[in-house]
Each structure stands twice: as C-alpha cells, then as structure tokens.
Amino acid sequence: MERIPYLRLENITKTFPGVLANYSINLSIEKSEVHAILGENGAGKSTLMKILYGFYRPDTGNIYLDGTPVDIRSPLEASRLGIGMVFQNFMLIPAFSVVENIALALPKLNVLFKRSEMEERMAVVADRYGLSVDPRARVWQLSVGEKQRVEIVKLLLSGARMLIFDEPTSVLAPHEIEGLFQIFKNLTNDGYTILFITHKLREVMACADRVTVLRRGSVVGTVLRSDTTEQELAYMMLGEQSLHLDRSTKKPPEGRSKTVLELKGVEVSDDRGGLGLKEVSFSISSGEIVGVAGVSGNGQKELGEVVLGLRRCRAGSVLLHGNDATQWSVARILGEGVACMPEDPLVMGVAPGMTAQENMILTDRMNYFRHGGLFIDWKAVRAEVERRVENFGLPIPNLDTPVIALSGGNVQRLVFVREVARRPSLLIAYYPTRGLDLAATKMANDLLLACREAGIAVLLISEDLEELFSLSDRLIVMHRGEVVGSFKPEETDRLEVGLLMTGSKAP
Amino acid sequence: MEARMRAITRVGTGQPARLIRLMGMVSFAFLAVGIFLWAFGKNPVRAYGEIFQGALGSTYGLTELLVKMTPFILCASATALPARIGLINVGAEGQLHTGALIATWGALTFGDLPRGILLPFLVILGFAGGAIWGSFSGALRTMVGLNETISTLLLNYVAVLLVEHYVHGPWKDPASFNWPFTAEFTEAARLPTFGSSRVHFGLVFALTAVVVLYLVLRKTRWGYEMRVIGDNAEAARRAGIPIGRYIVLTMFIGGGLAGLAGMAEVSAIQGRLRPGISTGFGYTGFLVSWLASHHPIGIVIMAFLLGVLALGGDMIQINLGLPYSTVNIIMALIFFIVLGSGQLKKMGA
Numbered sequence: 038m039e040r041i042p043y044l045r046l047e048n049i050t051k052t053f054p055g056v057l058a059n060y061s062i063n064l065s066i067e068k069s070e071v072h073a074i075l076g077e078n079g080a081g082k083s084t085l086m087k088i089l090y091g092f093y094r095p096d097t098g099n100i101y102l103d104g105t106p107v108d109i110r111s112p113l114e115a116s117r118l119g120i121g122m123v124f125q126n127f128m129l130i131p132a133f134s135v136v137e138n139i140a141l142a143l144p145k146l147n148v149l150f151k152r153s154e155m156e157e158r159m160a161v162v163a164d165r166y167g168l169s170v171d172p173r174a175r176v177w178q179l180s181v182g183e184k185q186r187v188e189i190v191k192l193l194l195s196g197a198r199m200l201i202f203d204e205p206t207s208v209l210a211p212h213e214i215e216g217l218f219q220i221f222k223n224l225t226n227d228g229y230t231i232l233f234i235t236h237k238l239r240e241v242m243a244c245a246d247r248v249t250v251l252r253r254g255s256v257v258g259t260v261l262r263s264d265t266t267e268q269e270l271a272y273m274m275l276g277e278q279s280l281h282l283d284r285s286t287k288k289p290p291e292g293r294s295k296t297v298l299e300l301k302g303v304e305v306s307d308d309r310g311g312l313g314l315k316e317v318s319f320s321i322s323s324g325e326i327v328g329v330a331g332v333s334g335n336g337q338k339e340l341g342e343v344v345l346g347l348r349r350c351r352a353g354s355v356l357l358h359g360n361d362a363t364q365w366s367v368a369r370i371l372g373e374g375v376a377c378m379p380e381d382p383l384v385m386g387v388a389p390g391m392t393a394q395e396n397m398i399l400t401d402r403m404n405y406f407r408h409g410g411l412f413i414d415w416k417a418v419r420a421e422v423e424r425r426v427e428n429f430g431l432p433i434p435n436l437d438t439p440v441i442a443l444s445g446g447n448v449q450r451l452v453f454v455r456e457v458a459r460r461p462s463l464l465i466a467y468y469p470t471r472g473l474d475l476a477a478t479k480m481a482n483d484l485l486l487a488c489r490e491a492g493i494a495v496l497l498i499s500e501d502l503e504e505l506f507s508l509s510d511r512l513i514v515m516h517r518g519e520v521v522g523s524f525k526p527e528e529t530d531r532l533e534v535g536l537l538m539t540g541s542k543a544p
Numbered sequence: 545m546e547a548r549m550r551a552i553t554r555v556g557t558g559q560p561a562r563l564i565r566l567m568g569m570v571s572f573a574f575l576a577v578g579i580f581l582w583a584f585g586k587n588p589v590r591a592y593g594e595i596f597q598g599a600l601g602s603t604y605g606l607t608e609l610l611v612k613m614t615p616f617i618l619c620a621s622a623t624a625l626p627a628r629i630g631l632i633n634v635g636a637e638g639q640l641h642t643g644a645l646i647a648t649w650g651a652l653t654f655g656d657l658p659r660g661i662l663l664p665f666l667v668i669l670g671f672a673g674g675a676i677w678g679s680f681s682g683a684l685r686t687m688v689g690l691n692e693t694i695s696t697l698l699l700n701y702v703a704v705l706l707v708e709h710y711v712h713g714p715w716k717d718p719a720s721f722n723w724p725f726t727a728e729f730t731e732a733a734r735l736p737t738f739g740s741s742r743v744h745f746g747l748v749f750a751l752t753a754v755v756v757l758y759l760v761l762r763k764t765r766w767g768y769e770m771r772v773i774g775d776n777a778e779a780a781r782r783a784g785i786p787i788g789r790y791i792v793l794t795m796f797i798g799g800g801l802a803g804l805a806g807m808a809e810v811s812a813i814q815g816r817l818r819p820g821i822s823t824g825f826g827y828t829g830f831l832v833s834w835l836a837s838h839h840p841i842g843i844v845i846m847a848f849l850l851g852v853l854a855l856g857g858d859m860i861q862i863n864l865g866l867p868y869s870t871v872n873i874i875m876a877l878i879f880f881i882v883l884g885s886g887q888l889k890k891m892g893a
Contacts, residue, residue, distance in 0.1 A: 347782065368784030377782070385782055388775035399772065399783045402765065410765040 041104040043068040043230055044089075044199065049098035051084055058084040060254045062098070066199075071221050071231040073241045073262075075274055076251035078446055078474040082234045085251070086201050089232075090122045091115040116144070121197030123188045125204050131177035135159075135170055135187050142191045162193050166223045167216070178309060180334040182213040189220065199230040206240055207471055210332035210500050212539050218244040236274075236474050238267045250274050275475065290324025290492050296359070297323050297463050297494035298344065303353035305343050307518070313339035315518045316353070321494040323462065326485065328509030328526075329498045331538045336518035337498045338380065341465045344496075345377055346370045358462070371400055376461035378469055382452040389441035393433050393451060396440050397422045401459040429454045429484075446473055453481065457488060464488055465496045470504060482508060502531050516540045563842075566835070566882065570849065573878040577870070586866060594863050595856025595871075607741035609851045611813070614743075615640070615822065616847040617750035618805035619829020621757055622678070622798040624838035626692070628761065629773040629790055635681060635696025636802040637826025638703035639674035643803020644810045645707055646673030648726060648817040651733035651810075652715060659732040663811075666733060667749075670807020671800040677703060678799020679792050686788040692795070700826070708819055715817065725818035735812035746808030751844075753801050758840040770794070802826060828854070831875065835882055850875060 042065035049062040059081045066072045076082045087093045089100070091109040100107050102118055109115050115122075129138050136155045156172045163169045168186045176184065185205060192200055206214045221231050221244055235241060241248050242262065250257040250273040257273045299320040307313030314336050321327045331337055342348035344355060346367040354363045357373050365373075379385035387396045398405060398418050405414045405421075419436070426433055431454055432447060440448055453469060469485060470478040485508055488495055499505050505512060506526045514522035514537040522529070522537045578588035599605045619636035626633040647670035654662055677699060684690040708724070717727040737744045761767040773780040773787055781787055809821045832850055836842030857871035 345782070366784065366786075367781070368786070371784045379782065384776075385778050388772045388779055390775045391771060395768070395771075399779065402768065402783075406765050412763050413765055413768055 042066060042101075043103060045101040046085075046089075047099045047101070049085070049088060049095045049100070051088060051093060051095050057254050059088070059095070062251075062254075062256055064249055064256065064259070066230060066232065067247075068230055069225045069228050070246040071225055071233055071244055073233045073235060073245035073248045074251060075235060075238070075241055075248055075270060077236055077274060078444075078477065080236075080251040080274075081254040082251055083203060084254075086122065086203060086232070086234055089115070089120060089201060116195060116197065119196060119198035120201065121192030121195070121199070122201040123185065123192065123203065123205060125207065127184045127188055129176045129184060129187060132175065134173050134175055135179070136172040138176055138187060139172075139191045139194060142195050144195055158194060159190055162190055165227075166193070167220055180332075182209055182216070185209070185217070186220075193229075198228075199232065200224070201232045201234070203234050204236075205233070206235065206237065210538075211502060211535060212332070214240065238270050238274075241270065242267055252276060271475075290490050294322040294324050296320050297357070298496070299356040299359075300344075301354050301356070303343055303355060304351045305339050305348050306351060307336075307339055313348075313518050314343065317518075317520055318353075319513055319520060319523065321463065321496060323492045323494050324489055325510045326489050326495040326497055326508050328505035328512045329496065329515055330502065330505050330512055330534050331500075331515035333500060335515045335538070337467070337515060339518065340515070341377060341379075341467065341496075341498065344370075344463075344465060345375060372403070374460075374462035375465070376400065376456035376459060376463065377465040378453050378456050378467055380467040382449045383440075383445065386452040387440045387448060390439055392437045392439055393443065394418060394422045394436040396451065397425065397436075397455050400455060404459075425454055425458045429458070430480075446477060449473070450477070450481075453484065457484060460491075461493060463494045463496065465498070467498045468500065469497070470499075470501065502534060505534075506531065514538050563845075569881045570878055573874060573881055576877055577874045580873075581866075581870070586864060591860050591864055591866060591870070594859045596852065598859030599852040599855040604741075605855060607743050609848070609855055610743045610747055611741075612851040612854055613844075613847045614746045614750050614808060615805040615825035616829050616832050616851060617754060617843060618746070618801045618808075619826045620832035620836065620843045620847060621750075621753045621829075621840070622674070622800075622802035622805075622826075623830045623833035624836070624840070624843060625757060625798040625801075626678075626682075626791075626794040627774075627833065627838045628767075628770045629787075629794055630777065631682075631685070631791065631794065632693040633678065633681070633696050633795065633798055634693055634830055635678060635699055635799070635826070636805075636829050637822060637824065638696065638700035639677045639799040639802035640806035640809070640822055640826050641700075641703035641707050642677040642806070643670040643672075643674035643800075644806030644817060644821055645703070645710065646670065646803070647807035648710075648715070648729075648810055651729045652726060655730035655733055657732065662732045663735065666735075666807060666811060667804065670803045670811075672803065674803020674806060675796045675800035678802070679796035681799075682792040682795030685795075686791050692791075704819075707817065707821075711817055711819060717816070723818075726816045728816050729811065733811060734815060735808055737812060742813065744808060744812030746805065746812055749801075749804050749808065753804075754840045754844055761840070802829070805829075828875075831879055835879065 044066040046062055046064040049059055051059040062085060074082050074085070084093065088095050089109065091111045091114050094110070100109060107118060109118065136152060136159060139159060140150055140155050159172050168190050170179065170183050170186050170190070176187065179187065189200065205217060209217060225231060233245060245262045247259060247261055248265065248270065249259040250270060252274060301318050303314055303317045304312065305314045317340065319327070329337060329340065339348060343350060346365050350363050354361055356362060357370065357375065362370060362373070383389060387399070405418050407414050422436055425431070426436070431450060433443065433451065440451070443451065456464060466485065469481045473481060482504070485495060485497065497505065497508060509526055512524050512526055512529065512534065513520050514534055516538055517540065522534065574592065578592070581588040581591055599609050619640060622636040622639060623633050647666045650666050650669040654665065681692045681695040681699060684695050685692045711724045711726055715726045717725060719727070735745045761770070769780070769785045770790060772783065772785060773790055777787060805825060806821070810817050814821055828850055832843055832846045836846040853871045853874055857868045860866045860870060861868050
C-alpha cells in the first residue's frame, strides 16, 4: 500500500485579477521533514503558503491532511489543524513582554494569567529546541533573531505540528541562520514538519531534506537534496536566464579621490540608553565602497543615524567634506549630498499612502520648489520621475499608484533609485539586496558599483558576507558598537570576519 | 497583508464617489432617527420638514444659517489643519474662548481708537489669543511629548473658566446690575454685519480660511511636507522635514482660526464678553472636520448640513414639542455611522 503523505496539495490553482499566481500545483510533504519551497520573487511561493494558512482560498484544487480532505477557511482554522506560520514581518506586539505575547496566542488562556507558569512552559520548549529568549524582555528590545525565536515558541505552545517559514533567513545574521537550521533539525527529530520558503540555494543545500522548485506559479519538480546540486537547482529555478547571471565586475572610479566622510571617536547612545557606538573612527573617500560587517543590532543603525544627523554624538565629531557636521540638521546634511537607503524602506523611507511620484522626490524635493517654496513644480517632477523610471528600469506601471500597492521589492528599488538618482556624494546603503531575488540582487550590486565608478562614496551595511567581500574596497567589522576590525577584503577571509563580528575573537 | 489589500481596494475611488457614499450614510442616520420618532408617535416627515423649513424656508432662516456656519467652519479648519499631520486638536472650543478674551481686552482698553485701526487690531488679537492657546499644546507635544488630545481638551476648561473669571471679576460692567458680562463694546469695536441681518464679516474670514487652506494643502511645499508627516512621520523625519516646527505651526494657525471665531462672536454678535458665547461651536467644528475627512471643501458642505440641523433643532422644539437633543442624536448617529464605515481613515486629499 502506498504511504499517505502528511500534507498533500492536489491541483491547486489561484488567480488574482490579471495574474495567475499558482497553476495546478501538486505537492506532497512527509511528516518530520524539512521541505524547502524554492523560487524567485513572484514565483508563487508566498501565495501557496497563504493558501495553506487560510489567508487565501484556492480557485480549484484540494488539500489533504493525513489523507483527509480539509478546507482551510481562515488562519484560525489552520492553527486548529496544527499549521503555524512564521511571517517575514513578525506578528508581535512591541510594547508587550515576550511572555505576554506568547500568552496572547494561546488558544485556551485562563482568565487569571499566571506569569510564572507561562515562563516555565516557555523554558521547557526553549531548552529542548534551543530557543532561549528572556521571557520578561519587551519585544521592542529584542533583536530580529530573538523575535523569530519568540514566534517559533509561540507556535509550538499553541499546538502547531507543521511550521511554515516565509523567507526566515532574510533578516538573520550568518551565525543566526546556522542556529535556525539547528532548530529545524531539533524540531524534525521530535516529529514536527518544517516548510521552508526561500530563494537562496545555499540555504536549501544546508538544511532541506527535499526541495520543490516553483517557477512562474508552477511546480518545476521535487528533488531529494542529497540527489541534487546548487547548479541543478539554479537551472530549475531560473531556466534559461541563469546563464546570464555572471558576477559583477569592478572598474576604477572617475576623478581624484577625496575624503567625503570622517568619523572621529564618535560615541552615541542607543535606544535603551546604553552606549550605541563606542569610539568609532574611520573615513570614506569618493569612489570607495566601505563595507560594514556585523550582526544586526551591533551599532549599524546608530552609525547611519549619527551620520544623517538623526542621532546626536555624546562625544567625537562627524566631518563631511572636511567640515564639522556634528551639529547639523538632517535637512542640511541631506542638502550636502548624503543619501540613505534605510533598513526598512517601507517603514522608514516612504509615505505609503502617497503616490510613487510624490515619494520619488521626498529627499530632493527642494529642487522642485518654486517661488521660495510657495509652489512645487509638478511638471518638472513628472519629467524627472519618468526619466528615472526609464533609466533605472523601475517596474512601476503607474506613477500615481500609492506606494502601499507596490510589492516590497519594488518599494525597496524605488527608494534605492531615488537615493542614487539625486547624485549624492555619500550613499549609506542598508542591506540593499535583502529579500531580493538573484536577478534583482545583481541589478542592485551593479548599481552600487556604478555609484562607485561615478565617484560616490558608499557605506555598505550588510550581513551578507559574500556581498561584502565582492563589493567592498575596505571592510570594517562592528561588534557591540565598536569597530573591531578594518581590512582590505583580500587581507582577510570570511572565517576571521565571522568570528570578529560574533565576538568570538578578540580584535 | 489584509490591511494592504484593503488599502488597495480603497484606492482609486474619487472624491465624487466618496461624497455620494457620505451622503448615503447621512441619509441613513436620518432614516434611523425617523424610525425612532415614528415609534414615539411623532411624524418624522413633519419633524424633518420643520427642520429644513426652519433653516432654508425663509430669508431669516438662511441668514441665521450663515451666522451658525461661520464659527463651525472656522473651528473645523482649526481641527483640520493639525489633523493633516496626524494631530487631534479637540481644543477649538478653548481656542475660541481665549481669542474672544484677548479681543475683548483690546476692545475694552483701546475702545476710543478710530475704527480703521481698532478693528484690524482686534482681528489680530483674536487670532493671537487662539493661536497662543493652540501652540501651547503644540509646544508641549514637541518638547515633552505630552499628547495634544489631552492637553487641548483640558485647556478648554481652563479657557472657559478664564472667561468666567474675567466677566465675574475684573472686567464686570459696573452698570450691569451684577450680571456677569463686560461693558458693551464701542461702535468702533463692532465687526460690521451685512445689511440688516446678523450675518457678519466673520463669514469672510471663514471662507477665506477655507480657500487658503485648500491652496496651501494642494499646491505648496508645506502641504506636501504635511502630507508626508501625516502619512509616515518616521520617513518625514529621515527626509529632513522639521516635524516639531510643523506641530507648533499648525496648532498656532489652527488655534488662531478658532480664536477668530471667538473674536467674531463677541465683536459682531454679542457686542460684549459674557459666559456662553459659544454653544459648543468648537466641538461641532471638530465633528464637521472629521465628517469632511478634513477636506476644506467638505468642511463647507458639512458645516452647512450641521448648521441646518442646529437651526432646525430650535424649530422642532417650538413647533413639535420635541427636545433639542433630537438634533444631537441625529448628529451623533451620523458621526457613528461614518466612523464605523471607516470613511474617516482616509484623510488624504
């Protein structure tokens, strides 16, 4: 007799107006396996998972759980069936403590809420699977990796048997990723099933048992990890296109190099009142990419904010083009040609309810003020925005669409293009390729190199060591708000940098 | 995700569609109240007939409607401007009172000045009185993070009591036989009225305010920057938009507009300062602004509608023996229905 898979999808099709998101998907997931769903952005991975989680209902097709057909009408229904989902954007309440957030998700919560009992239950799960988090910390105080662990604990305690992870590694540091994969292993050993959505080949090879590849809404195939290679998966995922993705190449920058930004012994507070940056000193010249390696939450945020004038120095000074800019206002610093692509473009970089066009001029709006700012020359804005969309190949069909209607990847690109197009002298780029697929990543990398050629000084903040090594002219490593290493990429290797950024090696 | 889907489905419905929906909801409120009236043995058709007849059926009614609309529009503008950057100013009532208070001080102290000098001066004083009261809340918000909804609300009581203090105490007219009001303003301190009606020059202030507000929000960099702040303050801060300055400034101008309403009430209608110069104009103005989604043109339309109701309230009291609160119930019901339908979230122009 044939074995019944734990979860089986049969002929699932889902369309949105004008888009065929999933077409006739067949998929079987075994109990206690790590099953990766691999595909480029827009391949239909997220839609499929949202169907499983009851957000969307398929147009046609059936879902079987343990051989019985199920109808997943809502996320509540999904969680009753033991299906839990860890989203890219965590569903946690920042002002609440960890234990309160977890209690909130439990199906049966007593009227009287015993904190100590909850903490014990948390501790049991945490010890067993390596998910330790301080139960009394407020969620806003946690790092991204910790928040993710809270989400997992929450699902486990609320009785999930299958966990869906939507691009879980895009927000994590390298060592946190390894930790997550270890957690996967611990969970599957205990009979949990993991569904892991990603577009990163290396991660699939590192943790999956089986891989299903999606392309343009359809299943290309399901293979055993042990039977395949990265090349084969890349070919399945990208088709013909994969042949054109070679590495970006560096060319020397134009003009003579001058120091653009210099930090001298800068110290700032972090949000919790502690020391965010400790005696940070370095400089960047025009046409140079300085990469900042580090686990997020080790001063990268504060570094960008102090340069932009959003955070004041406790000690030390910031020099822009040789002038002391320590006390300058944000507007003045932006006016001096500093541009920033923030960590979270949707939250920090755009007004989501306003149109793509209006958002495109947010940081260089002064150029379109007429009569001392009495009016904005919208005609000139239109022409300039159209030029940018054309030149940078932005896939924005209608400039009058509000930004919230664009996909996350396109918002990221819009902000990136906006900051580059105003020809800054210094570009601070946070995680410019985070969450982007291979093709878009290549474009973003090429754009950074084009900035370098044009003589722009680039401060590249990333957790992707491969990206840092291939793009940077100089690398600095941050740990706990301090610069613990400064090298040329060819003078060091990933192991040394990895150890420095996790504090496992003294500088 | 769901929030995003909702936002997408809402986009692309133009102003006319919104207006029609809003009107539909207003009608629904009338229908609901009508059923209640009918259940209590009153003829709803006749009651509504009286309301509209009262306000629109005669020249007198129409001019009184304009008199009512004047402070409604000014107080609604006082709410709408700060609302554009996400502030909730419930203090138009207090700002109206301080405007009236300071203008009264000017009228009592400089009553002998020629009209051409005195009146503009009183207008400035009225504006300043409200503006200072409003920007005080704005400054508290910027400097110590005190929520402006709380501070404006509480300062309303302070402002009303300040007026009470002055009319009962230092400014009490010795010839008033102990009534709590100030001496009558000199003729030079009276804001002109149109013809023999009570419609006064304040209406010009109100309509000018609406037009200027519309142009500023629509066309200028300030309007653009304010929309960015209202939509995402963090992005605004990172784009170098001085949020603190905008908070104080919108509260200053908003408060000033409410102050103008107060100045007009004492100078044109009452001719002196006394308690009860406002029958909740500030709060009705707040309602008007929210019903209009803080849109300047919508404010005029909603001020008209609530003006009709407010006038009609007097009529049904006299002619049908229904309490004035019937009208309050209709207003409240309109507000709840609009609130519940989620119309108010769409604050964009």
